[in-house]
Amino acid sequence: MTETPRTIVFDVNETLSDMSPLAEAFDAEGLPALAARVWFAGILRDGFALTATNDNPGFADIARDSLERLCADTLGPGDHSAAVGNIMGALTSLSVHDDVVPGIEALSHRAELVTLSNGATSVADALFERAGIRGRFARLLSVTDAARWKPAAEAYHYAAAELGQEPRELLLVAVHPWDIHGAHRAGLRTAWINRTGTAYPGYFDAPDLEAGSLSELAGAIRVA
Template identity: 65%
Template sequence: MSTPDVIVFDVNETLSDMSPLGEAFAAAGAPEHLAGTWFAGILRDGFAIAAAGGNAAFSEIAQDSLVRLLAESGDAVDDAAAGPIISALKNLGVHPDVVPGVEALRRVAELVTLSNGSASVAEGLLERSGLRGHFTELLSVDDAPAWKPARSAYAYASSETGHPADRMLLVAVHPWDIHGARRAGLRTAWINRTGAQYPGYFSPPDLEAADLVELAGQLTDGTA
């Protein structure tokens, strides 16, 4: 595969390590596993709104769904518990491979983000990790017609960067994001940190790597 002009990073889970959210739920008196339920529900409802022709803010869905989820989890959870959990979401760190991986990939192509979350959350994440200066743009579907994986979200990224879709490489841990980007004409790289099996019903990625450092190696040593 030829070297891309732009590498487009998903943010939530691809760059950010969301494991501390379980601790935030536990501190609120709720089961840790609800963190995964919450995030999956945010995505489900965001996708549903996009499929129906709308575009709601990630933060709006996150706040509303969290309050209801905590209320359903039992009387031991205080009404004020949502605040610290939302704060934990906004102040996550990156996975261990992200700093060296991004530093290597910035020598390969221009770097941007494209998140279903807000650009300000991506900004904070990259500032805390010392990586903000490696990214030329932080894009959010808040400014696009719809959430990823809608085709219009990737078209928005292409328009904003000034590069055609086939010169862009989307990097994500989510197969649904890989599928959407492939359908929109982008090349794709699936980061498979857990050794999972890729779903057979989604368009396959062009590249697969265990982490961002390995992906950088593939793009620079000619194995991609």
């Protein structure tokens, strides 16, 4: 990268948190393990739909409501509060990906680090405390305090305003192509973390950088 960003803005869910244990949590409650990914994708889908109609829903509210309906549809009538509680607990007790701790350490010497999540800042805070990297982040931001969810431009502009910077001074880091696209359209620079080696969708704006891990990304960003 020819110009070092002032601030690196991280997505949290899946970008930093390893969500694979959710499959085990689903299986433990008698739900198909593969349903965990469908459930999470549905949270995003419905959150995006509500954002498109100028609502700003709570991530946890959608997660719990959709999970209650999934349990009822899959397991049948009955009290599924324990299963819902256990899975929601698993969602808020995840660990980070293996590359996150060394990557964040390296990137903290490149720029200021903050987050911008569609989830609650308390979840990010607890995730980073468990990983021992909370002190590397200057700010934890959430769309809870913005007008709309990512990938709406208002979410990224909220972050820029909170940080007192221009959008072009920020580098958004995410595993989600939709997040990369939204940030690019909002004027931010972008870095796509592609841990799985998949092809980037041609219908989204391309990232400025692509890396297989956060450590690799750190190596691609020049120190000012």
